[in-house]
Amino acid sequence: MRIALLTPVIVTPAMAAARDFYVRHLGFRTVFENDWYVHLHGGGEPRTVELGFMLPGLAEQHPAYRAATDGAGLIFNLDVEDAAAEFARLQAAGLGFIETLRDEPWGERHFTLHDPAGIVVNITQKIEMRADFAAQALDPAVTAPKQLDA
Incomplete structure (x- = not known):
């Protein structure tokens, strides 16, 4: 199977607040919205x-889709070019943090x-791995910092 796109859907009573958070603070844009669902696009083209x-x-949804999550056990990693700059920007916006900036x-x-929605959002920048971690990498491409496409 070749997967073209992975789109997590979070079931939450905080749908509008989550939309606003991702749009206002993380650069997503709303591409579809009705009274019970909102779909966001957060990248360039092609859609990533x-x-x-x-x-x-x-009631219209299958029972498997009805329960809300509290976010426990789910982490979204968002890779950025400059984590320090994003930290400063979001700190200036008054957001609270689980962990502050660290290497x-x-x-x-x-x-x-x-x-x-209670999801942990991990804003990351790839930096050089310590040698003992780099030695464990099964794909050499993961050991070096990468540049994000504009």
């Missing part, structure tokens, strides 16, 4: 990042915060 939010308890030996400069 999409995200949906849906209200819980909808990790596995090749990540990052900080984390919760979105309104």
Whole structure:
């Protein structure tokens, strides 16, 4: 199977607040919206990042889609060019953080915060891995920082 796009859909009563968070703070744009579902596009072209939010308890939906998540156990990693600049921007916007900006030996400069649905959002920048982590990489492409396409 060749997967063209992965689009997580989060079932949450905080659908509107989640939409506003991703649009206002993380650069997503709304591409579809009705009273029970909103679909966001967060990347350039071709489409690489999409995200949906849906209200819980909808009788029209299959029961598997009705329960709301509290976000526990789910992390969205968003790779950026400059994590320090994004941290400063979001800090100036008054957002709270789970973890403030830090460098990790596995090749990540990052900080984390919760979105309104309770999802952990990890804003990351790839940096050089410490040698012991780089030695564990099965794909050499993951050991070096990469430039994001504009």
